[in-house]
Amino acid sequence: xxxxxxxxxxxxxxxxxxxxxxxxxxxxxxxxxxxxxxxxxxxxxxxxxxxxxxxxxxxxxxxxxxxxxxxxxxxxxxxxxxxxxxxxxxxxxxxxxxxxxxxxxxxxxxxxxxxxxxxxxxxxxxxxxxxxxxxxxxxxxxxxxxxxxxxxxxxxxxxxxxxxxxxxxxxxxxxxxxxxxxxxxxxxxxxxxxxxxxxxxxxx
DNA sequence: GGATCGATCGGCT
DNA sequence: GCCGATCGATCCG
Numbered sequence: 761x762x763x764x765x766x767x768x769x770x771x772x773x774x775x776x777x778x779x780x781x782x783x784x785x786x787x788x789x790x791x792x793x794x795x796x797x798x799x800x801x802x803x804x805x806x807x808x809x810x811x812x813x814x815x816x817x818x819x820x821x822x823x824x825x826x827x828x829x830x831x832x833x834x835x836x837x838x839x840x841x842x843x844x845x846x847x848x849x850x851x852x853x854x855x856x857x858x859x860x861x862x863x864x865x866x867x868x869x870x871x872x873x874x875x876x877x878x879x880x881x882x883x884x885x886x887x888x889x890x891x892x893x894x895x896x897x898x899x900x901x902x903x904x905x906x907x908x909x910x911x912x913x914x915x916x917x918x919x920x921x922x923x924x925x926x927x928x929x930x931x932x933x934x935x936x937x938x939x940x941x942x943x944x945x946x947x948x949x950x951x952x953x954x955x956x957x958x959x960x961x962x963x964x
Numbered sequence: 965g966g967a968t969c970g971a972t973c974g975g976c977t
Numbered sequence: 978g979c980c981g982a983t984c985g986a987t988c989c990g
């Protein structure tokens with residue numbers, strides 16, 4: 761099964777974020793295949809988005825966001841956690857989708873060992889949790905997720921209909937009013953693996 | 965259930 | 978020097 765093509769990511773970031781729900785994130789590791797269905801994402805769009813790492817312009821840390829679409833942007837936060845984004849839109853414009861939660865599908869045993877918990881819901885419900893479960897760290901920053909030999913990529917999954925999609929403000933964003941209220945978080949309604957609080961609001 | 969706090973460090977204003 | 982797109986432990990009610 762080939763990964764989703766670069767064209768999928770070279771689109772409007774809100775559209776990519778919404779369409780990523782239901783797709784399958786795959787990590788090849790130690791000859792095994794770890795995977796999970798994407799159930800929660802957030803969009804970060806341009807330097808004018810005051811919640812984005814690109815708000816201060818291009819730096820060595822956020823360089824991947826300015827690169828070609830379909831590549832990973834992996835950063836470390838609070839000194840100990842990692843978060844995975846997938847770069848979107850045209851090269852040169854800093855935008856990406858943060859992968860916030862998965863429903864684990866394959867490789868649960870390996871995930872349990874890495875996470876140190878047994879409950880499947882707690883394996884990948886949260887941006888740092890899923891990175892720990894799949895051993896995603898800064899070595900994968902800028903990795904091409906559309907390459908034929910990628911060890912991290914997105915496979916096609918069953919589409920999620922609009923009536924199962926909810927939106928809301930992004931988690932953990934503070935400060936600027938627009939940045940913290942704009943509904944750029946997308947998640948599958950009532951899914952147990954979604955992290956954080958669950959406001960309910962329909963897509964359109 | 966909710967609020968609060970510490971961990972831990974690279975990048976930045 | 979300050980602080981963060983988080984998590985888990987702990988305390989309170």
